[in-house]
Amino acid sequence: RLRPVSLARVRLSDDFWRPRRRINREATLPAQYARLEQTGRLDNFRRAAGKIDAPFSGVYFNDSDVYKWLEAASWTLCTDRDPDLERMVEAAIDEIEAAQRPDGYLNTYFALERASERWTDLTHKHELYCAGHLIQAAVSHHRATGGDHLLRVARRFADHICDTFGPEEEGKRPGTDGHEEIEMALVELYRDTGDRRYLDQARYFLDVRGRGLLGGREYHQDHRPFREMDRMVGHAVRAVYLNAGAADLYAETGDPTLLAALERLWHDMTTRRMYVSGGIGSRYEDEAFGEDYELPNDRAYAETCAAIGSVMWNWRMLSISGDARYADILEHVLFNAVLPGLSLDGQSYFYQNPLSDGGSHRRSPWFGVACCPPNVARLLASLPGYFYGVCEDEIRVHLYAEGDAEIPLEGRTVGLRQRTRYPWDGSIEIEVAGEGEFGLALRVPAWCQDGSARIEVNGETFHGEAVSGDYARIRRPWRPGDRVRLTLPMTVRPVESHPYVAENAGRVALMRGPLLYCLEQADNPGLDLRDVVVPIDGPFSAEYRPDSLGGIVALRTPAEVARPDEGWEGRLYREARPRTGEPRRPTAGVTAVPYYAWANREPGRMLVWLRAR
Amino acid sequence: RLRPVSLARVRLSDDFWRPRRRINREATLPAQYARLEQTGRLDNFRRAAGKIDAPFSGVYFNDSDVYKWLEAASWTLCTDRDPDLERMVEAAIDEIEAAQRPDGYLNTYFALERASERWTDLTHKHELYCAGHLIQAAVSHHRATGGDHLLRVARRFADHICDTFGPEEEGKRPGTDGHEEIEMALVELYRDTGDRRYLDQARYFLDVRGRGLLGGREYHQDHRPFREMDRMVGHAVRAVYLNAGAADLYAETGDPTLLAALERLWHDMTTRRMYVSGGIGSRYEDEAFGEDYELPNDRAYAETCAAIGSVMWNWRMLSISGDARYADILEHVLFNAVLPGLSLDGQSYFYQNPLSDGGSHRRSPWFGVACCPPNVARLLASLPGYFYGVCEDEIRVHLYAEGDAEIPLEGRTVGLRQRTRYPWDGSIEIEVAGEGEFGLALRVPAWCQDGSARIEVNGETFHGEAVSGDYARIRRPWRPGDRVRLTLPMTVRPVESHPYVAENAGRVALMRGPLLYCLEQADNPGLDLRDVVVPIDGPFSAEYRPDSLGGIVALRTPAEVARPDEGWEGRLYREARPRTGEPRRPTAGVTAVPYYAWANREPGRMLVWLRAR
Structure with missing residues (x-):
């Protein structure tokens, strides 16, 4: 099992990600905040707090966009100072806190005249989904800034949820979420607070799926218990969020039946139901997975959020297994299924990502259902955290880009500096600032032909294994200034x-x-x-x-x-003749x-x- | 322009259609009537008439299924005696009449507590669509049986509609139908009654499309005026029903701008947006046409009703032009896009007709939205009426099947007897029982290679033109017992x-x-x-x-x-190598x-x- 290396310890100074993350901070996040205001999403909180008198504005899950933006902004503040952004974050948190009910409940759609409808339609109304994003944002804000203002709000709501949902025999209300998200969030809250109650609640929500509480449809992954699932079905974002949550649960509980289901589902997705871009979700109807090998190009749905969910799931699979194949998919999805969702200027978004188009599919600056924009922003903001992992006394390098990292390793700190023009060039030099014996494991991407990746240590050929789709593991007594060079073949494939x-x-x-x-x-x-x-x-x-x-x-x-x-003029079909x-x-x-x-x-x-x- | 030959004058005695039409009469229609009862569709009429006290049952357009069933049963009674069916028809008509309001309005969804909502949502609520099917059923019942019981009901409603909808300057309410059907129906009512008001009303409904009365969406064919349309877009059934209505209007008005639009649309559909089965509608979402060449096989929508609408449209294009290419598509759609919609036992139906399937797509005995079942039934019931047409002193033979016809031709009657095992065999013998000079035009299907169809008259080779995709026109002085033999090549293509x-x-x-x-x-x-x-x-x-x-x-x-x-084991993508x-x-x-x-x-x-x- 790998420990993550906090994004606070990783600095990207490259020409690929750094400009994108700067645009994310300077252009995307302020523009999104302005949208949150313009579209009434923040007013919904003010309304619920009794500060303004106006009708609820937008869709019933609009709170989640505020939370996802907060998560993105928090991670950004972790790596970059930005007083303007800080003020926006504090202002948003104040509005959120003011809207919380005395019992901890917090959802602006189910406020005031709809308060009596709370928790009456878990299948469709996204209350637990919004709660999950609040919790996730709060944990991120706490980790990124040290502040516990939002975390206290989130805990109150989480406690309310734990008091409310559970087995009937405990006097609680049976139920689970129609759109998964809270599983991951509660495990994260457990990690952040140490309170096991949240972990147990996440497990409860997972365990009661497939028992008809949501109506039993594949769309909601309620067609069978999670541990019996073997195909990726239904709404694609929901499905990968569920799996990410299950992987988090496995990470904390070690329940082998969860891992077995996760591996089956991953195999199903990657060998039958994933676009060559790494995108997932083949159907417009239900934004859902299709049948095996059903991967239409023009009408690919391949929602940007589903790709982000796949990154989240693969990251967790990588963390629990250390297996490079998850990092391969993670990197592939990041470049080829998440990034297309965002324009180069950081100001407009794709919801669907077709692999073929006649010229009519264009990015939009916002959507009525605006899940994708803040989702892209939070991934870019947290990106440095995906680069490295640590397992005992070994550092794993998952991703490559020019930059530095300070990696905590068994009580000391090892500095790594990557010098590379990746992804344009295959040469990656890593300077190690550390002393003593430990392992440095470099991911050799699966797309390298076997034997084509070369490694040198201080100019001398490395004779250990460098198998593609695995980590090349260099273990030696290091001295400051040691250099490892990994050369990946950049042929066109x-x-x-x-x-x-x-x-x-x-x-x-x-x-x-x-x-x-x-x-x-x-x-x-x-x-x-x-x-x-x-x-x-x-x-x-x-x-x-x-x-x-x-x-x-x-x-x-x-x-x-x-x-x-x-012969095709004016015809759609004709008799076929053998080619001569x-x-x-x-x-x-x-x-x-x-x-x-x-x-x-x-x-x-x-x-x-x-x-x- | 061709005059139709009534199905009353055509008898099919073949082994392909005759058994299907018998099943339609003996099994399908009684079973459908039982469904109309079981599902509350007839009770909705009883409820609206105040005979029973029960909530409205089903979907807001369920009346239309009763009307379509009545149309099917009426055509059946025109060709076959069936006292049981006759009783069902009379019973249904009684229920319908009793539900009519004093002002002529008739729709069981907008009865009683919803009476105040009449005509408030033409875009979505199908009131004019249901009215159209009532009128169509009434005209069919009148033509088929001579009875005017249902026709009187329909006229009262049609008069009410004519009084209600029209230009504001006439003191009427502007509006048109969110689901086309009433255009065809009103033209038919005009033909049956001679009252020009109905024709004018049909033209009004067509002319105001594309002016935003329905919201301006392609889905409803409201994105532009009909005469400016050049692509088949939106909901496929709606689109072909609209075109069939426009063709009816052209037939009665000769407005050349209608014909120009119809020809553009037909060219667009048949050269870019039609399955090889003749099915139409490429997308599950919106049951709609897709882009050019977007014809997915597994996920073909190809609704059975859309194929039936295509038959209806092509029939009208054939009638107004006499051009065999419409008969080619009509026959092709009939065999390959309509017929798959029905099981061989006449008891279950496809809504969607994919061209590739893994084994999960199966016919269903009924649907919540049950448009397809009675639609198939009415087409099979009226099928003999599609076989022949007359243009001045020429008989056109459009379709082939063993059987007889008595064709009125310039004051006399010409008997035709087809002897053939078509579609299994390409030999078609037609015995002509008529005297004097007139034309007999036999359709040479477009699927014959040029020159491959042979024609003999009384055993001697016919030396006139027999071009595939056109009619071979035999004009001669006929004597009773003359025989024409058309031989079509039945090679596999x-x-x-x-x-x-x-x-x-x-x-x-x-x-x-x-x-x-x-x-x-x-x-x-x-x-x-x-x-x-x-x-x-x-x-x-x-x-x-x-x-x-x-x-x-x-x-x-x-x-x-x-x-x-x-090499594909466990993989979805791999590096391609040149084939050796x-x-x-x-x-x-x-x-x-x-x-x-x-x-x-x-x-x-x-x-x-x-x-x-």
Whole structure:
């Protein structure tokens, strides 16, 4: 089991994440706070506190956006001083506290005239979900700033919840949450306070799923008890939040039946129900997982929040197992399923993330259901905390980016400095500022061909194992200034999907390093991207373009252009004839850009899965 | 412009339609009537009439199911005596009449305590839709039986509607229907009564679309005026019902701007937004059309009602133009998109008609929203009316099946007798019982390769044009006993789809004659259908199986079995490598059955689009 390394101890000074986190702090968070005001989300708290007389504004789960924003802002204050942001945080916490009822209950939708409806519709009305986000925000705020103002509010509400929900024989009300979130939150509250009651309450909420309290639908993961689940079904965000909560419970209880279910579900998701981007959720209807291999590209749902939930779940799986495959998915989802959700300027968002589009799918500055914007913000704000882990006397390096860390290790502190241009370049130098024998484990990504990653220690080849999809574990007596160099192959990789994914038959997606690529109309004027046929065996060239899309490595390859022949004019179907000979087709150079950067220029067609020969 | 030939004058004595229509009469209609009772649909009328004291039961548009059932039963009584059915019809009409308000208004949802809500939510509440089905049922009942009992009820309601809706300057209430249907119905009422007011009212309802009265959404075809439409969008059933109504209006007014829009929409649907089955509606969300070439197979919506609406629209396009391409689509949709909606025993129904399924999609004996069951019933009941048309002194034969017809032609009656085993066999003999010169036009289906259809008149080769996708027009002085033989090629045709339908790339669907085929697990034990690779150039054999699925021609072909290789174990994506050499694969004979007959045996996988080489 890995211990996390607090984001307070990790500093990113790279050109990929640092500018994104600065935009998050300087542009995204203030703009989101303004939205919270404009849309009445903060007024809802003032209203519940009796400060203003106005109708409730927006959707019944709008409190959660305030809490998620607070979590994002708190993590930001942990790594960066920002007095303006601090004032916003304090103001929001004051409004929240004032809206709390004397019994600890806190939800602005169920205030005043709706107070009598409290807890009457757990299946649909998100009260426990909002409570979970309050608790999560409070724990984050406490950890990030040391302040316990919000934590006291959250504990009062958590205590109220613990008093209210439980087995009938204890005089409580049976029930669980229609939208999972509180499981993770209560485990975190237990970790932060040491009060075991919260852990027990989280376990209660998990254990009563699948007994029909929510109506028994797959949509709510209520179709069977958690420990009997073996397929990822229903609403995708709910499903991964549930699994993240179950992983937290496993981390604190060691209950092996939880781990077994988690491993089954992870295997199901990653081998049958996940886009090549790492996105999840194949259906618009119910924002849900589909059947095995049901992965439509145009109509991918792949909600940004579901990708964030997958990062959260994979992070917990990594922490409880130390297994690099979870870090592989975590990194992959981060780059290719979370990041596309945010525009390069940090001001607009995707809710759905299709893998193919005709040019009409564009980011929006906000949504009526605004779950995704503050979710992206809290992930970016907490990102440095995902870089490292510690297991006994071994440091695990999960992610790579230029920067420094001060890692507590068995009573001492080990400094690490990463020097790299990752994800654009595969060379990563790590300078170790520490003394004595301990382990340094570097993740060799699964996307490296076996044997292709090279490691040198102080200029000498490392002869230990460096298996892709695992950690290369370097154990030695270290001296200050020791340098380890990991070199990952940054070749372009055409990737194919399982033959049962019907839509991708005969197609490849291009990857380089951890990044998925796509074609965009903007780089390929005059071409219908649907006609492009790329060569599986290349050649592919990679070229750094500092002025394009915030600085990217673009890919180039000579492709064939296979236009539909004249016989298709005005027809959708025709009799098929056996092909005779190879068609002669014109060729054209095509340019691919990282998928995370798509839809940041003029609208146009975008395509991930390319016809291949 | 073609005049229809009443179903009263057409008798089907074949082995394909006749048994289906008998099941419709003997099993389906009585079972549906029992459902109308069990589900409270008839009680809703009794309640509105003050006969019983009970809450309204079901959905707010449930009246329409009673009306559609009445239409089906009426057409049935036109061709077959059935005293039991007659009693049910009379009983239902009595209940309906008793529920009518003194002002002519009639809707059981907006009765009693909801009377004040009448006409307050045309966008969502289907009042005009239900009214349309009442009027349609009344006209059908009048035409089929001569009785005007229901017609008087319908006219009173229609008059009320005409008094209520119209331009503000006439002192009326502007408005139109959120679910189209009343346009067709009012034109039919005009035809039946000669009262031009109904025609004008239908035109009013069409003309005010696209002006925001319904909120301006594509879903309701309210995004722009009808004459400016060029893409099939929104809810698929609504869209084709609207077009059928517009075609009726064109038929009676000759307004060329209507025809231009209809032709644009038809071209759009048939070249970009129609399944190979003829089904329409690509999305579960909103039961709607998708983007161009968006035709997912597993998640096809392809609602049975939308296919029926397409038959209705194509029938009207055929009538106003005489163009055989509409008859081609009509026949294709009938066999391959409507018929799959009904089980072979006539007792259960598909709402959605996917073109690929893992074995979980099964027909249901009824639905909460039960639009499809009575819709199938009314189409089967009225089917003989789709076989022939008359244009001046020419008889058009649109459809083929063993049977007789007595066709009124310029003051005399011409008898036609079809002898054929179509759709299983391509030989169609037509014996003409008539004298004098007139035209007989036989449809040569578009699926025949040019020049492959042969025609003989009294044993001698016909040397006139017999172009596929058009009518072969035989004009001569006829004598009683003249025989025309049309021979259509019944070769198996592998069909491919436009390269922009991504999911079907590298795949073919098998057709023979007018029928689409599919593979079902039941015929291919031990094979994963997803592994089957069929040869584009055959050989294919066709074999009549009288005991299978009610009697079908099954297809056989030797296929390759391409199982996913071992490298796919536990993976969804992998690096693609260039193929070297042809893989050696085991072969297996596979059997295909008509798509309309799928899911009538034990559950199992089904596949229309087959991998091909």
